[in-house]
Amino acid sequence: MYHYDDFDRTLVAERVDEFRDQVARRLSGELSEDEFKPLRLMNGVYLQLHAYMLRIAIPYGTLSSAQLRMLGHVGRRYDRNYGHFTTRQNIQFNWIKLQDLPDAMADLAKVEMHGMQTSGNCVRNITTDQWAGVAADEIEDPRIWAEILRQHSTMHPEFSFLPRKFKIAITASTHDRAAVKVHDIGLRLHRNGAGEVGFEVLVGGGLGRTPYIGKSIKPFLHKRDLLSYIEAILRVYNQFGRRDNIYKARIKILVHELGAEAFAKEVEAEWQLIKDGALALDPAVIADVAARFSYPDYEQLEDSPATLTSALASDPQFKIWFGNAVSNHKVPGYAIVTLSLKPTGGPPGDATAEQMDAIADLADKYSFGEIRVGHEQNLVFPHVPQRDLPALWKAIDAIGVATPNLGTVSDIIACPGLDYCSLANARSIPVAEEITRRFRDHNLARDLGRLHINISGCINACGHHHVGHIGLLGVEKNDQEYYQVSIGGRADEHAELGTLLGPAVPYAEAVDVVEDLVAAYLELRARPDEIFLDTVKRVGVEPFKERVYATR
């Protein structure tokens, strides 16, 4: 956990005061909705189809139990008793009232949370691996860098009115769980030939209507240069990014139009002029930020304690969950536990206030009071003693977050879609819910192996459909909801965009198509452990296409 110091605390408090004043000016009529819009957006407040929506940042996906409890409180007090975890380590409340927003913000500030950088054409919430600090394959904790970047980008005077929103993600592991290749800037911590740790810098990745995989423009950047180099990228983008067309305004278009090499040259020229200035990071500054991260005081424990092995031997249900939800921790005797927010028939990523409270209590009991949020819209207990796994499983099963479907066909990433969003063309949530009902047999689902389905309700791609093993994109055809289907996408270190299968299918058939694709895969796979994605890679999209369109 990062702990605010007086500077961080003061800034957030001043922000709440400012927002209270802005809301008062709106309520009194001094500000029109048009004038108020940019101000509320800078605090994560959107106007959706039915109500205002508040998006709160969960920087780099780390939450304390006190913070999660406060999110539960906000849901209970100001909203309809639930919140929705997004794909970018934020949480959204969908029914909040304008006059309540300042109080909700003040409550959040008490636990060091805010809605800054969750909206608007600024640098958005910096995201990273939900297993940061505990992953066995990690080179160092990427959250230190995410926090330094969070601070540097908070209310940045030069970059608060960029051509378009700007997303940065960091990974420090060989396996990329932060989808850095589909971000405006992706940072990969790694070791160079001399053994020093620094960053590979990728730019211009992104989804939306023109998806691109990020291009590497700097193989190795020293830590001291992180802020100056990011500043140089943002400066080039702020000057030359397109502002004539909102759909061509993201940095990926600039990088594509200039070419990655020419773009890198512009950045390099700008960087040379500022790299030795005030932004060069003093090791003492880095150490100061790092020192405000607290780590658990782990016990000396053995792997595979008796309570665990006996439960595995005696309880098949526990064994199934264990195989699905528990991952290796870098400290012996501990485990990383993922909580599924994808119940059968439920909307992906939602948690009720009661669940949030209960999860916070369990985090205190079993995970040093810490919870993580991942881009797959599930929660994580990052530090669970292996001996406690049987007891923890019972407790989370009782509150409905132990569905053993992680990484399977029913662990769906979906945007809010037409049920909430004013941009959407089609619904996402009911499609996701229906898929989870069709595949409610989790044993069958696990037999299908890793299979990521992503659903977006419109071309803006908030459900990341381009990088789903199966991607569904809602489109509108003659006032009806239709879905384009693509397969073969992925968001990890081998990131690739999916291939469109053919004509869009109507709402009523969208889930049938998923079933057809799964049936085709079962026939086509070479071995039971060849996952869907690898089968697509091996045989191509044609056999899948034939299967889907043979009867349509």
Place this chain on the structure above:
Amino acid sequence: MQLVKGEHIVTDRYVRVLDDAPVPDNVPVIVPAARFLADAEEFMAREAPTGVLWPNNRKVSELEPYLDRLALIALVLPSFKDGRAYTQARQLRERYGFRGELRATGDVLRDQFLFMLRSGFDAFEVKKDADAAAFIAAIKRYSVFYQPTDDGHISAFSRRLARARTPVTSAAKVIAR
């Protein structure tokens, strides 16, 4: 529209001269970029101050030869959403050391004053009178700044560093700054 300078509403002594209108003698003027560049030396030789209205899609490096003699540069925010002038302002101040008046024109609103000030602007053609009247309140709203710019505020990173290197007794002063 009101001009705010030095935190107060002031009278604008500059006259804006359009593309082909004659330039009055002995009066401070602001002229468009193309006209200025066409006759730069002539403008620089005037006795009265000259300012230039510089568009946000042109590199400020073009002005480098004249910066020590230019009295004013007016940068343009066609809409508050178009943030190119912030980069131009920082480059003029921090890279080229421009010390004349740096004026924000266009869609200049209360909630952007602080960003502008932090980027190097010191004069503001404020669109709404109520915003101009609220100028001081708007720029004093914050006391913590994460980014080092050239506006005189010390960044939180530097303040932490100073605190770390200062004995505990005087640390309170650093915070209270």
